[in-house]
Amino acid sequence: MLRLLIIAALLWALPARAEEVVLGLSQDEVAITATFDGSSLLIFGAVKREEPLPRDSDLDVIITVSGPPGPLDVRRKERRMGIWVNTDSVHLLHAPSFYAVASTRPLDQILNLDEDQHHIISVDYVMTTVGPAHAAPDLDVFTDALVRIRSEAELYQQHETGVALDQQTLFRTSLDLPANLVEGIYSTRIFLVRDGAVIDRYDTTIEVHKVGIERWLYNLAHDRPLAYGIMSLVIAIAAGWLASAAFRMFQR
DSSP: HHHHHHHHHHHHSOOOOOOEEEEEOOOOOEEEOOOOOEEEEEEEEEESSOOOSSSOOEEEEEEEHHHHHHHEEEEEEEETTTTEEEEEEEEEEESOOEEEEEEESSSSHBOOOOOHHHHTTGGGSOOOBBBGOOOOTTTTHHHHHHOOOHHHHTSSSETTTTEEEETEEEEEEEEEEOOOOEEEEEEEEEEEEEBBEEEEEEEHHHHHHETTHHHHHHHHHHOHHHHHHHHHHHHHHHHHHHHHHHHHHHHH
C-alpha cells in the first residue's frame, strides 16, 4: 500500500506535458469478408494543451499504421544463359506486411534524422534487421526493391501532406486499406512534432480479421487440412461434372 502511495505521489508531482494527443478512430476493427475489396480508415484527433499555443514554431503531426510483421526473404534475379534465376538474397527478420505514413508536411522538413531513427517512423527504418547468414553489403538495393514492389501493391504508402491540421489543434487523415490485407493486429501511432523533435506520442491498435465464410474456410484449412483438401477435391470434381453436363446440353 505504501509503495502505491509513493508511486501516486510521484506521478502527481510530474509536470503535465504541454501538448498531448487525444485520438479518435472511425473504426477499431476491419472485417474481411468474401467480397472485401478494401476499406478506408479515418483517423482524427485533437491536441490537448496545458499551456498557451507556442508562437515561435509550428506543430506537425505524423501518423503511421503498421501491419503484422514477419520474416521475409528478398531475392535478386539475374539473367543467366538465357533464363532468369535467383542469385543473391537477403533475409529480413522484421518486415511489416502493411505500412502507411501520413504527415502534415514531408518528413525531411519536419523531423530530424535522430528522431526518425529512434521512433522508427520512415519505412526505411522498419526492416533493417538482417539475418547474419544472409547479410549483404548492398542491403539498400534489396529493401528499396521491396518498398517499390509493395508500394505498387498499395501495401506501403507515404502521404507527405496527407494529414490536415486545423489551427494547430484538430487533425485528421484518411488511409486506403487494400483488399490484400494480412489478418492480425495493426499498430497505429500518432506523433506530435515541433522543431524536428517528437514532443508526444499516442499508440493504439486496429484489429483486422476474417468473418463469415472467409473465417470458416481459414480455420478449416489450418485446423483440419485433410478435411479441407477432401472438400476442395469434391468441389472441383462436382464443378467439372456440372460444366461437362452443361456443355453436353448445349451441344444437343
